[in-house]
Amino acid sequence: MKFHKEGYTSLAIVVLFIFIINAIAHYYDAGDTVKWLVYIVSGFLLLTILQFFRSPTKKITIDESTVLCPADGKVVVIEETEETEYLKDRRIQVSIFMSPINVHVNRNPISGVISFFKYHPGKFLVAWHPKSSTDNERTTVVVKNSSGVEVLFRQIAGAMARRIVWYVKEGQEVQQGQEFGFIKFGSRVDLFLPLDSKINVNIGDKVTGGKTIIAEFNK
Structure with missing residues (x-):
């Protein structure tokens, strides 16, 4: 399974967003509940982008008919x-x-x-x-x-x-x-x-x- 090239920009934006919200949560020492919420949102966003831009390798059988x-x-x-x-x-x-x-x-x-x-x-x-x-x-x-x-x-x-x-x-x-x-x-x-x-x-x-x-x- 590959990650499609069309998803590079979207992945970079999501990773940057995840980094920012996690940094804010830790900088302001948010409570455990808020931190876990941030972790869940971060994981969801990352998995969503990875699954959407997945590009499975396929063996194609060519048949002109x-x-x-x-x-x-x-x-x-x-x-x-x-x-x-x-x-x-x-x-x-x-x-x-x-x-x-x-x-x-x-x-x-x-x-x-x-x-x-x-x-x-x-x-x-x-x-x-x-x-x-x-x-x-x-x-x-x-x-x-x-x-x-x-x-x-x-x-x-x-x-x-x-x-x-x-x-x-x-x-x-x-x-x-x-x-x-x-x-x-x-x-x-x-x-x-x-x-x-x-x-x-x-x-x-x-x-x-x-x-x-x-x-x-x-x-």
């Missing part, structure tokens, strides 16, 4: 919809909600070349809100695989998430399961798949990034 889960979380949407930004056709949308306790690393669902990328500033509606896909801060990434199939996926900020991080750009070749970004503090990832894809998950399923097979392409 499948769509790999891009994030840890729970499946909250499976529906046919119109994708209007880039693909401009009917697609199956699969949405994964990431709670603050999930690993927040985002992974490429397929291998290929990034044919489209765009960052959208926006609102911070709760991640399960119907308009979060179009109104919230988000990125749109499209990857075309070796068979010419394009899959669109979005990082969507939630009510708590105020920063989306991405490591990809248009024209870049990416590998299935490789990190393409990170979202801080509660978020959602949407996938837009071809209509003839075989969906392997159901609404309410808990899924694991880089491990769960979300769908299979029609052969």
